[in-house]
Amino acid sequence: MTDTLIPEDSTTQDGAPLAPLPAEPVPDIGYGQVFADFYDRIFPRDAGAERTARTLADWHPGGPALELGVGTGRIAVPLARLAGPVTGVDSSPEMLDRLRAALDATAAPITPVHGDIRTYADAERYGLVYCVCATLSMILDADGQRAAVARAADRLAPGGTFVVETHNPAFVLDLHEGRRRTSYFAPYPEPDTGLQSYSTLLPEQSLWHVSHIWHEPGRTRIGSELSRLTTPDEVDAYAAAAGLVPVSRHADWAGTPFDPEHSALYVTRYARRADTPEADDGRR
Structure with a gap:
């Protein structure tokens, strides 16, 4: 169904109601159309999700939180239980469904919003804004990524915290061992269950294409995704341009020190320039 906007003056000169105006469409890459049905199988609501939520709660200075790319609520639901209301923005209607x-099952205080994380605006100021699970890298151009970080900074309250988690390009390149294409299999704890991935580098555009086959007893599912290999230095530059400064960087949500060459992910915490806490030494 198409979203609609009702203007404040919603009648004609003769008092008849005006028809609703169509809202601007929300650009969507179709990720949810492909993955929504089995996303929670690939990324389960497990102890890892709880650890991520606990760390975000520890970094949260208070007030409401905003997730850019909320997906199915894997992180937002436990975070809302720990730290209070979360607004979750996503471009995918399927993921928001x-x-x-x-939410029907948990009654967590989360407000789902269909929107574009590069342009999202509301009247709220958030103590915590976060963009995790490589959502930032699903934006395939530097200008779009810069816009998303700037939008996050705009939404922060004084003393607020912004957190980004995404892939470390150096690890991805090392995974390919000099080849343009490679494949790998990740077994899951359940019997006969795992994720088979076919990975292709597109270095001319700094892009990474991965096709996945999800295996479970009696069923397989297939999906492909495209992301931009985004370096920590790039994200730091986006943040600096938006008036943010780095506070800490880790390799995971347990606080493991980040290794620029070998860590698969990086988790970076930023603060508003005028409200910057003392940078830590890598420990939570």
Whole structure:
């Protein structure tokens, strides 16, 4: 169904109601159309999700939180239980449908919003804004990524915290061992269950294409995704341009020190320039 906007003056000169105006469409890359049905199988609501939520709660200075790319609520639901209300923005109607189903089951204080993280605006100021699970890298150009970080900074309250988690390009390149294409299999704890991935580098555009086959007893699912290999220095530059400064960087949500060459991910915490806490030594 198309979203609609009702203007404040919603009648004609003769008092008849005006028809609703169509809202601007939300650009969507179609990720949810492909992955929504089995996203929670690939990224389960497990101890890892709880650890991520606990770390975000520890870094949260208070007030509401905003997730850019909320998906099915894997992180937002436990964070809302720990730290209070979360607004979750996503461009995928399919992912937001799964989030609403989760809210029906948990009654967590989360507000789902269909929107574009590069342009999202509201009247709220958030103590915590976060963009995790490589959502930032799903934006395939530097200008779009810069816009998303600037938008996050705009939404922060004084003393607020912004957190980004995404892939470390050096690790991805090392995974390919000098080849343009490679494949790998990740077994999951359940019997006969795992994720088979076919990975292709597109270095001319700094892009990374991965096709996945999800295996479970009696069923397989297939999906492909495209992301931009985004370096920590790039994200730091986006943040600096938006008036943010880095506070800490880790390799995971347990606080493991980040190794620029070998860590698969990086988790970076930023603060508003005028409200910067003392940078830590890598420990939570």
